[in-house]
Amino acid sequence: MPDYQGGNRLLDALPSSERDALLRDARIEHLVRRQPLLAPGSLPGDVSFPISALVSIVVVFENGETNEVGVVGREGFVPVEHALGVQAVQRTAFCQVAGETVHVGVAAFRAAIEQRGELFGLVQRSIGARLFAAEQLVGCNITHSLRERCARWLLMTRDRVGENEFPLTHDFLAMMLGVRRASVTEIAGELQEEGAIKYQRGLVTITDEAKLAQRACECYAAITTEFERVLTEGRRNTNHGRS
Amino acid sequence: MPDYQGGNRLLDALPSSERDALLRDARIEHLVRRQPLLAPGSLPGDVSFPISALVSIVVVFENGETNEVGVVGREGFVPVEHALGVQAVQRTAFCQVAGETVHVGVAAFRAAIEQRGELFGLVQRSIGARLFAAEQLVGCNITHSLRERCARWLLMTRDRVGENEFPLTHDFLAMMLGVRRASVTEIAGELQEEGAIKYQRGLVTITDEAKLAQRACECYAAITTEFERVLTEGRRNTNHGRS
DNA sequence: AGGACGCTGTACGGAAACGGACGGACGACA
């Protein structure tokens, strides 16, 4: 593939030979906001490595309520099911912030994993981080206030898209956090009042990251640290080849 | 190992030759209530496959609040980190209901995985189910009432220990669900009133499973189904060997 | 028997967030 210039941290951590092999028949796609990626029962033919796009993984309950349960940006890939040999995806996922992703065919992805090189270890550890994050959020949603979770969400999103400004409506954020739109409006108003963020009709800007981080719960740091650890943990440690 | 008679569903799904190899130097251990298994930063030397024991995985927040974020019984193993090549465990885990587990050394476990037989596929898919469950609980904790979550928890625990009766105090259940002890007492009183369960000083009995299931949220069925699917998905589908 | 401890029941005020609704403001588009 000629036009991949880096951007996905998982891909960028690969030795170039391995990356070239994996990306031979890959292509870059532009995802638009709200574009669906996964639906329950589906089995997509591609594995996506976001570059600038942001993907939300949500659970849709019987009564129609929808909660975000995971988020994947340039630090990961989607769906993990293809790396775990699970035969059907049971979640819903869609593009939350428009941008580019690298699409790799399932066959190529699996073949590359079978090489047991860097990719295998990275993918495995990245799944570990995904699990860690999900578990953290299980506790977070029970223990931390909406205000804390709201700040955490904004920071996590910022990190993944790599921009301090991104499109976001109160309505959407409310859905992600599983709360009322009006509650988000209140909190967002406070955060704006305090100078941490700025709102303008569907566009947020993080104006004071440190201030926002103060208001976020510890889960932000925990999840960030874990992803960092997992992505930078060198090849030395992945003893998955021959023992 | 002479004395493993079956009981862990993961181990029991293995071809006997593979199981024998994995369990050559394994031993059965009895875990007592509250016995710690994992602590943040630790790296246990064994992988445990519960038979009758039940293991809780919890997150401990800075303020000391503790929430259960995962649970492992005879359908799984702990810690998943050893299967994912993650170098340090970041969670706390302990025995919640006393019972037996099969302990396998890390080296033997990794070597067995390297064989790329059934174990590898089962472990991978089981991690998929763990992730699915965690994600489900992220949404559950936001969306569903305490009453629903309480019923769900009791059923999930019942399934994993394989008994309708097990030791449990309101206090402990409150910690697991991340709520007040008094709230649990209220809900438990209702459920008892309705004939779904029975309480006697630290011992619960599920007297009417169907009734309890009615009162549980959909997450119970979702998680149960997913584990079932993943454990019974035949070898035919795990194309992880040579492609 | 007497006490200590652990477990359960209950009560009260308060905080957080809900459900639902209404109105205003901004921007796009005809």
Next chain:
DNA sequence: TGTCGTCCGTCCGTTTCCGTACAGCGTCCT
């Protein structure tokens, strides 16, 4: 320039669960 749809601010009564406290009751120990 007017209109319409989207997005944001606010309000009110209600529910759920919290924090805290206290009292009763079983079990075990001495």
